[in-house]
Amino acid sequence: MPAVASLLIIAIFFQSRSEYFLTPGNLSNLAVQATLVAIIALGEIFVLLLGDIDLSLGSLSGMTCAILGVLITNGHVPWLLAILVMLVCGTALGAFQGWWIAWLGIPAFVVTLAGNMGFLGLQLYILGPDGTLSIFDPNVAALTNTQVPPSVGWILAAIVTVAVVATTLVRYARGEVAVRSFGLPIAVTVLVVGAVAIFNAYRGIPMPFLILIGLLVVTWWITMHTSPGRHLFAVGGNAEAARRAGVQVKRIRLAAFAVSGFFAAVGGLFAASYNGSAGTLTGGGTLLLEAIGAAVIGGTSLFGGRGTVWSALVGALIMAGVANGLNLMNSDQPVKYMVQGVIVLLAVSLDTILRRRQSRGRQLGAAVA
Amino acid sequence: MVSEVRDVGPGPFGSGQQAAPIAVGEQAAMPSGEEAVDRGEALRVEGVSKSFGLVQALVGVSLSVHHGEVVALVGDNGAGKSTLIKVISGVIAPDEGALYVNGERVVVRSTNDAAACGIRTIYQDLALADNLDVVENLFLGRELFRGVGPLRRVDFGAMRQRTAAVLSELGIGTIPDSRALVAQLSGGQRQTVAVARATLDNCPILLFDEPTASLGLKEAHNVIELVRRLRAQGTAILIITHNMRQVFEVADRIVVLHLGKVGAVFRTSSTTHEAVVKAIMGKAS
Numbered sequence: 001m002p003a004v005a006s007l008l009i010i011a012i013f014f015q016s017r018s019e020y021f022l023t024p025g026n027l028s029n030l031a032v033q034a035t036l037v038a039i040i041a042l043g044e045i046f047v048l049l050l051g052d053i054d055l056s057l058g059s060l061s062g063m064t065c066a067i068l069g070v071l072i073t074n075g076h077v078p079w080l081l082a083i084l085v086m087l088v089c090g091t092a093l094g095a096f097q098g099w100w101i102a103w104l105g106i107p108a109f110v111v112t113l114a115g116n117m118g119f120l121g122l123q124l125y126i127l128g129p130d131g132t133l134s135i136f137d138p139n140v141a142a143l144t145n146t147q148v149p150p151s152v153g154w155i156l157a158a159i160v161t162v163a164v165v166a167t168t169l170v171r172y173a174r175g176e177v178a179v180r181s182f183g184l185p186i187a188v189t190v191l192v193v194g195a196v197a198i199f200n201a202y203r204g205i206p207m208p209f210l211i212l213i214g215l216l217v218v219t220w221w222i223t224m225h226t227s228p229g230r231h232l233f234a235v236g237g238n239a240e241a242a243r244r245a246g247v248q249v250k251r252i253r254l255a256a257f258a259v260s261g262f263f264a265a266v267g268g269l270f271a272a273s274y275n276g277s278a279g280t281l282t283g284g285g286t287l288l289l290e291a292i293g294a295a296v297i298g299g300t301s302l303f304g305g306r307g308t309v310w311s312a313l314v315g316a317l318i319m320a321g322v323a324n325g326l327n328l329m330n331s332d333q334p335v336k337y338m339v340q341g342v343i344v345l346l347a348v349s350l351d352t353i354l355r356r357r358q359s360r361g362r363q364l365g366a367a368v369a
Numbered sequence: 370m371v372s373e374v375r376d377v378g379p380g381p382f383g384s385g386q387q388a389a390p391i392a393v394g395e396q397a398a399m400p401s402g403e404e405a406v407d408r409g410e411a412l413r414v415e416g417v418s419k420s421f422g423l424v425q426a427l428v429g430v431s432l433s434v435h436h437g438e439v440v441a442l443v444g445d446n447g448a449g450k451s452t453l454i455k456v457i458s459g460v461i462a463p464d465e466g467a468l469y470v471n472g473e474r475v476v477v478r479s480t481n482d483a484a485a486c487g488i489r490t491i492y493q494d495l496a497l498a499d500n501l502d503v504v505e506n507l508f509l510g511r512e513l514f515r516g517v518g519p520l521r522r523v524d525f526g527a528m529r530q531r532t533a534a535v536l537s538e539l540g541i542g543t544i545p546d547s548r549a550l551v552a553q554l555s556g557g558q559r560q561t562v563a564v565a566r567a568t569l570d571n572c573p574i575l576l577f578d579e580p581t582a583s584l585g586l587k588e589a590h591n592v593i594e595l596v597r598r599l600r601a602q603g604t605a606i607l608i609i610t611h612n613m614r615q616v617f618e619v620a621d622r623i624v625v626l627h628l629g630k631v632g633a634v635f636r637t638s639s640t641t642h643e644a645v646v647k648a649i650m651g652k653a654s
Contacts (some may be wrong), residue, residue: 176526225522227512230501234509237500244460245566246481246495246510305500 003298003314010305014325021325024201030317030324031199032144035208036270038316040291042219043094043263046256046311049236050293051304053109054257057117057264057291058099063123065268069133069278070126072140075260079139087265093119094261098254108257116288124280125294134271136367142316143211144273147204156205157196159190170178179354208270210312215266219309236304286337293344294319318343337351410472411436411605412457412488412574417466419452426452427463428629434605436573439596441616441637442609444626446648451610453626454578457607458490459483470574486574490569493579497559499552503544504532507553507566535565540598543591557588564595568604575599577608581615593619613642628653 014021026209033310047054050345062088093115100111127133135141148156164185171177223229233253234242243249264283271282296302297318298311315367326336412434419427427449434440442450452543455461457468459477465519468486470474474622477484483489497506502556508528532547541561544554551559560580567575577596581589596619610616617621617637625632633648 152496174526221522227523228507229513229515230523231510234498234501237498238496241496241498242509244480244490244492246484305498 003311003318004342006297006346007314007318008320010321010325014321014328015345018212018328020328024198024326026203026324027198028147028206030284030320031209031220032206032274033324034313034320035144035206035266036274037287037290037294037319038212038312039215039263039267039270040287041069041294041312041316042309043260043267044291045300045307045309046211046219046232046259046263047108047149047297048251048292048300048302049232049304049307050256051236051239052101052253052256053287053292053302054094054097054108054112054114054260056119057260057267058283058285058288059116059119059123060090060093060264060283061259061267061271062278062281063093063119063126063268065121065263065272065278066126066133068140068269068272069135072135072137074131074134079137083140083269085264086268090265090268091258092261094264095254095258097261098257101254101257102250118285123283127278127280132277134277136276140269141276142207144208145204146207147199148207148210149202150200153196153200156210157192160192161185162355164188208274215263216309216313223309228252228255233305238305279345282347291316297344298349333340378396406580410434411438412607413426413472414453415456415467415469415471417453417463417468419449419456419457419461419463422426425629429624430466430629430631432624432631432634434607436572437600437603438602438604438622439606439608439620441620441623442607442626443611443613443616443623443645443649447628448626448649449629450626450628451578454490454576454577454607454609457483458488458576476590484570484572487572488574488576489572490576490578491560491580492583492636493565497551497562500550501556502550502561503547504528506562507532507535509566509570511570531569532565533567539565539568539595542566543593556584556587557591560588560592561595564592564599568599575604575607577606577610579609579611581610581612589615613645616645617642625649 010023013366020026040061043057044054067089068082068086071085072079074084077085091210097108097111097115101108109217124131168177168182168185172179174183196205223232227245231242231247234245234247235249235252239249242252267287268283284296288304294315295307295311296315298307298313300307300311317339322340323336326339331339410433413431416432417430418425432440432442436474440527442453444450452461455515456463457477459482462478465543468477470486470488477483477486477488480490482494482580498509501509504525506519507527508531509565511526513524513531514521515527517523522578529547536542536544536547543561544558546621551562554562564580578594580592584592596606596608600619608620620637623635623637623640624644625634625645627649628651633645633646
């Protein structure tokens with residue numbers, strides 16, 4: 001909730017400074033800008049839920065992007081096979097790091113820091129002396145540079161709304177949820193219909209944003225409704241308790257890093273599609289720090305066991321919203337970094353204070369009970 | 370096997386009752402508490418030894434627990450109580466010795482092996498995930514599912530119903546909402562969750578490691594009542610505690626560990642507090 005409130009405050013503030021901020025065109029651009037950070041943040045969340053951190057995701061995404069470039073441009077490999085290879089490479093390298101962490105007990109910070117440097121080296125090696133590879137493939141480019149037609153957008157909105165409402169009704173009929181739970185389908189309906197209306201007022205739902213939402217729905221299902229997903233939270237909350245309860249803690253840890261590597265590769269794919277090339281700077285700069293910041297701003301704890309995949313979206317929208325708003329205000333880059341830093345600090349502080357109050361309230365409640 | 374027989378006489382504060390030591394290493398003693406109902410031997414530990422480097426934590430320890438019996442494992446710090454519990458529950462492997470469940474030899478290499486043999490442990494630190502609710506803690510590692518293929522998912526509804534049934538069977542009314550996060554519960558409520566988790570699949574053998582160490586008087590009393598109810602249901606219980614009053618309240622027999630060996634075995638109904646304390650201190654009368 002604090003993150004959503006922050007998003008609203010940012011929207012109101014920048015709209016007051018630039019009337020262009022809340023226009024459909026700018027909001028569509030903002031959604032696309034947020035996608036890459038959200039994808040990397042999504043991978044980071046799987047690791048953060050364990051109480052670990054992955055510092056290699058930026059360079060891993062850059063390295064897999066370089067693999068894609070070499071395969072398509074130099075190797076003339078079919079685009080679908082090339083994407084498959086890059087995704088497998090990302091997942092395997094994530095799992096490789098997870099093995100060192102889970103089986104040898106080396107801190108994730110150290111392993112992924114080493115990975116960060118190693119993958120960057122591999123990225124530069126793969127790209128060779130030229131440093132940049134153009135990727136001329138219409139299918140890859142279409143991933144981030146197309147929009148869903150408005151009519152399809154409305155059909156998707158209708159499907160989502162009906163599915164959410166029907167699921168809630170069935171659960172209510174079974175006695176699994178109370179009347180107050182109908183707030184969720186109402187909120188989802190308002191959000192989905194509102195978002196589709198805004199996107200359709202411009203060119204339709206941006207394809208990368210739609211893919212991101214699809215990935216979020218799948219990962220939400222995995223983390224909230226499957227046994228490995230729930231074990232992720234259990235290990236992050238109390239690894240020893242999970243181990244004693246029979247949870248395969250090492251496997252869960254390895255799987256989380258594999259998923260994290262997979263999303264780094266997806267990020268690399270999106271970068272390749274968006275830029276039309278693989279370069280030495282792909283995955284570099286502040287991408288990793290923005291992704292970690294987005295995950296934490298969205299409400300995922302750095303200490304493990306608490307969070308949701310949706311925090312990747314909310315946090316990334318906040319980060320992109322601030323950058324976008326400052327651009328509209330013609331702010332210089334140094335100012336942007338400083339403002340972003342302050343907002344990250346404020347958002348996390350607000351979240352921490354609210355959580356602490358909530359925790360005190362619960363303890364008082366338990367004591368009274 | 371330990372063959373020594375130690376005779377521990379009545380202490381100066383005994384009420385004239387004769388302490389009744391049992392041959393150390395005996396295996397066939399019947400539970401003698403009023404509520405105890407002997408339904409045969411559930412667990413037997415035979416000649417278990419364990420060393421950590423030069424430190425001999427356990428030396429040829431043997432004991433048994435019957436169905437419907439509570440055996441208290443007492444001893445000074447470093448006597449080997451927790452090590453023995455860890456060996457039985459599969460957390461550490463013994464150097465020597467054997468475990469028998471219902472008369473059959475079993476090999477326990479992990480907590481999952483122990484659970485498969487019907488042995489579950491309630492640890493002193495409770496080992497709960499604070500960030501999960503009561504239901505998820507109860508079913509952690511053994512969730513119920515519904516659906517097939519990619520739609521196979523955790524069945525929270527069935528787990529909630531089973532949780533309510535288990536809490537009701539145990540007579541637990543202290544947990545207001547099974548959807549509450551464990552972090553929101555008091556110490557006693559958390560202990561109750563740990564016990565309920567151990568009894569979820571009607572485990573016949575329960576090991577308690579200091580179950581009341583961090584609880585207030587009322588909460589400790591509730592846990593002891595819970596132990597009594599489990600005994601009445603036929604569960605074999607091995608309990609570690611430093612609280613001698615609780616030992617005499619709930620245990621049918623008392624096994625004293627001293628420097629990694631079984632120092633003495635008493636029937637609770639025919640011994641005294643002083644006699645047990647002397648045995649804990651390694652003083653034979």
